[in-house]
Amino acid sequence: MARKTAPTRRRSAAALDTSSTGPISADASLATAQQNAAYFKKLLTGMTHGHDSVREIDYKGHHVVVKTTYDVTIDGKPFQADLGVTNGGDVHYHGMPNVAFASALDLVKAVIDTFPNEFGKGKGGGGADDGGHGHGEHGHDDHNHGPMMARRGTRKKRVARATARRRR
Amino acid sequence: MPVRSNILNDAASRQKYVQGALALKAQFTGVTTQSLGIPGPNRPVSTWDRFVAWHSAVMGTAHSSPIFLPWHRIMLRTLERLIQQAINDPNFGLPYWDWAADGQLARPAQLTSAIWNNNCMGSAASAPGAFTLAAFPVRLASNNSGALAQVNRALQRTRGVGVPGISNPSLPKKASTAAALTALPYDASPWNRNAVGFRNRVEGWNPPNDLHNLVHIWVGGDMLPATSPNDPVFYLNHCNEDRIWEAWMTRNGRTYLPTATTPGAQAAHRINAPIQSPFGAAVTPAQVLNLSSVYTYDTLSV
Numbered sequence: 001m002a003r004k005t006a007p008t009r010r011r012s013a014a015a016l017d018t019s020s021t022g023p024i025s026a027d028a029s030l031a032t033a034q035q036n037a038a039y040f041k042k043l044l045t046g047m048t049h050g051h052d053s054v055r056e057i058d059y060k061g062h063h064v065v066v067k068t069t070y071d072v073t074i075d076g077k078p079f080q081a082d083l084g085v086t087n088g089g090d091v092h093y094h095g096m097p098n099v100a101f102a103s104a105l106d107l108v109k110a111v112i113d114t115f116p117n118e119f120g121k122g123k124g125g126g127g128a129d130d131g132g133h134g135h136g137e138h139g140h141d142d143h144n145h146g147p148m149m150a151r152r153g154t155r156k157k158r159v160a161r162a163t164a165r166r167r168r
Numbered sequence: 169m170p171v172r173s174n175i176l177n178d179a180a181s182r183q184k185y186v187q188g189a190l191a192l193k194a195q196f197t198g199v200t201t202q203s204l205g206i207p208g209p210n211r212p213v214s215t216w217d218r219f220v221a222w223h224s225a226v227m228g229t230a231h232s233s234p235i236f237l238p239w240h241r242i243m244l245r246t247l248e249r250l251i252q253q254a255i256n257d258p259n260f261g262l263p264y265w266d267w268a269a270d271g272q273l274a275r276p277a278q279l280t281s282a283i284w285n286n287n288c289m290g291s292a293a294s295a296p297g298a299f300t301l302a303a304f305p306v307r308l309a310s311n312n313s314g315a316l317a318q319v320n321r322a323l324q325r326t327r328g329v330g331v332p333g334i335s336n337p338s339l340p341k342k343a344s345t346a347a348a349l350t351a352l353p354y355d356a357s358p359w360n361r362n363a364v365g366f367r368n369r370v371e372g373w374n375p376p377n378d379l380h381n382l383v384h385i386w387v388g389g390d391m392l393p394a395t396s397p398n399d400p401v402f403y404l405n406h407c408n409e410d411r412i413w414e415a416w417m418t419r420n421g422r423t424y425l426p427t428a429t430t431p432g433a434q435a436a437h438r439i440n441a442p443i444q445s446p447f448g449a450a451v452t453p454a455q456v457l458n459l460s461s462v463y464t465y466d467t468l469s470v
Contacts, residue, residue, distance in 0.1 A: 020169065022462035023455040024242055025448030026249035028215045030198035033446050037203055040446055043225035044316060045205040055362075081313045087362040090376050095314045096392045097231050098384035099331060100361075100376035106333035113331065114392050115312040 053084040070104060074112065074119060083107065170248065170261030172411070173466040175404060176282050181263040186288070186298045188251030188260065189400045192216040193304050195254065201318060206308065208318040213308070215250060219243065220308045220397045222446055224316055227394040234355040234426060234437040236371050237413045238453035240406045245459070246447050247403060261463055264407035267383050268470065271339035278339050278386075279328050289401050292325040292389065299323050299400065310393040323399060326388030339386050340379050345470040348379065349416055355425045359433050365425075366416055370409060380409050408470075414460075415468040422457045 053068040072079040083093050083104060090100035091107050096114065101107040112119050175182050193216040202210040204221050213221065223230075223243070230239035248262045270281045283289050290297020298304070301322040309319045330337045351366040361373040368374045372381025383405045384391045390398045397403070417423075426433035428440050435441060442450035 020462065021249065022245065022459050023451050024245040024249070025445075026246045026253070027448050028192075028195065028197050028218075028250055028253075032448060033197070033199050033203070033218070036444055036446060039444055040222065040225050041203070041205040044221060056358075079312070084361075086373070086376070088376065092361065094227055095310060095312055095394065096331075097227055097394055098372065098381040098396075099334070099392070100373065100381070101331075102333045106331070109332035110392075111312050118312050 055085060055087055057087070072104065072108060074108065079108065079111070081111075169461070170252075170259050170463040171466055172261040172407060172463055173263055174266050175263035175288065176266070178263060178466075181261065182288055184255055184257065184260050185251070185263050185400070185403075188255050189216065190298060190303055191254035192247075192250060201308075204316070206316045206318060211307075211318065217308050217398075218446060219247060220395050221316060223397045224308075224310060224314075224394045227314065229436055230443075232361045232368075232371065232373065234359055234367055234424070234433070235441070235443065235453060236367055237409070238424070238456050239443055241410050241413070241456045241459070242443055242445060242451050243397075244403060244406055244410055245456075245462070246445060248463070250447070262403060262407045264411050264465070265401070265404035266408060266470075267339050267386075267405065268342045268345045271341045275328065275336065275338055283401075283404075284327070289404070291327060292323050296322070306390060306398050308395060309390070309398065310395045314394055316395070324389030325391065325399070325401075328386060329388055330385060331388070331392070334377055334385055337377070337382060337386050340382050342470075344378050345412060348412060349419055349470065351416075352420065353425055354420075354423055357432055359426065359437055366420075370412055370416070379412075380405060411465050411468065412470045414465060415470050417457065418468055424453050424457055 053070075055066040055068070057064050068085050070083040072083070081093055081095050083091055085091055086100060088100075090102065091104045092100055093107055093111070096107075096110060099107075099110065101110065112122075173181050175185070193214050195215040196212040197215065199213045199218055200210050201208060201213055204213060206221070226239065230236060244262055248260065251262075252258050252260045265283055270278050270283070273281065284291045286297035288297065290299055292299070304323060306319055306321050306323055308316050309321075311317045328336060348366060348370045351369040353365050355367040356363045356365045361368065364374060370379055372379040372383075377385060384396060387399065387401055387405075390396060391401065424439045426438050428438055430438070439454045440452050442452055444450050
């Protein structure tokens with residue numbers, strides 16, 4: 001289909017908006033963002049925690065419900081994020097939404113590896129599978145760690161202890 | 169009409185994608201952290217980073233559910249159009265990464281695939297390519313509870329390292345993509361990570377840690393949290409997912425479940441449920457099942 005031409009104007013989003021572009025519009029303007037800003041702000045600020053994971057099956061005429069609640073602490077502090085379990089027994093967590101962990105302990109290790117700034121250095125000697133600070137392929141001479149690192153101040157000795165109590 | 173091509177076979181597409189990513193990272197249209205409800209100083213948010221916030225906001229609905237594929241198709245097409253505008257090329261098509269082709273390589277060779285060359289994605293700060301701290305700083309990142317926080321640091325990847333319990337993984341294999349094409353139906357009750365069907369297979373929950381999910385795990389670093397669109401590799405992964413979906417629909421028909429009347433499904437997951445976008449009008453899964461007149465792929469051989 002012919003594209004509308006606007007020879008006296010620079011190409012704009014509207015100029016590109018022909019029927020061949022399909023049903024998905026793309027306008028980065030503030031005005032468009034403001035149209036549903038409240039909706040997305042509510043989603044971003046309304047994350048909830050502490051739900052049970054519920055699994056249900058029907059087996060030989062019986063309806064089975066398995067509720068799982070995780071009570072996880074790291075260095076004695078509650079780890080406030082939802083953990084769930086698949087029917088296959090894998091544990092998942094919305095903070096790393098693409099991973100199925102074989103155990104909650106592996107999951108918490110991955111949390112500490114992925115968000116190292118939020119847990120400090122730890123006491124060290126974390127066992128054979130302690131993979132260091134797990135912080136990706138980068139050195140420390142080319143960036144800072146943002147306000148979270150700046151606020152942390154002196155490193156206190158911490159007990160790197162993660163406990164996961166799983167009730168089924 | 170845009171043709172989406174393999175990023176390793178199309179130098180022009182590769183260059184334009186890198187150019188477009190940098191342009192959107194540097195584009196500010198007035199959206200701020202305050203308007204998104206992100207704590208800390210009120211700072212402008214780039215167009216690229218608005219996609220990070222969008223993805224993070226819908227983590228609970230657009231993943232592990234039937235709308236996983238249509239939601240990301242909308243996201244991809246939105247980004248594609250904004251890059252078209254930014255680089256003034258209405259025929260630009262997002263490239264894809266055929267990760268299962270690299271998955272056929274031995275693991276050491278996967279790390280040296282051309283996708284990690286500095287003229288492509290680079291390998292983060294150890295060999296940054298175009299995505300340096302100065303040009304492409306990560307400004308929004310999830311904290312451990314999933315909430316968005318302001319940061320200022322370089323992009324992070326741990327390529328091939330994996331996570332505890334999934335050490336040194338391989339990229340997905342061609343056998344897995346081939347198996348996904350035969351998975352039926354599109355989705356099924358209970359419409360989540362436990363479903364048996366194409367969507368749950370191609371997302372990578374059944375079997376666990378495969379296909380899309382495995383690519384996130386393999387790349388690691390910023391590809392692990394809900395803010396994974398920080399990494400330009402995110403879109404290459406999802407463009408390949410979209411290509412696999414297109415191949416599946418070409419083979420099995422342009423069907424989607426749940427329909428408007430399928431019992432037991434959430435309203436937000438149904439075929440006519442509107443998917444909200446911060447960049448324009450809401451679109452339904454039904455509206456994006458056939459975009460073959462909008463863009464095509466160079467090949468649907470997956």
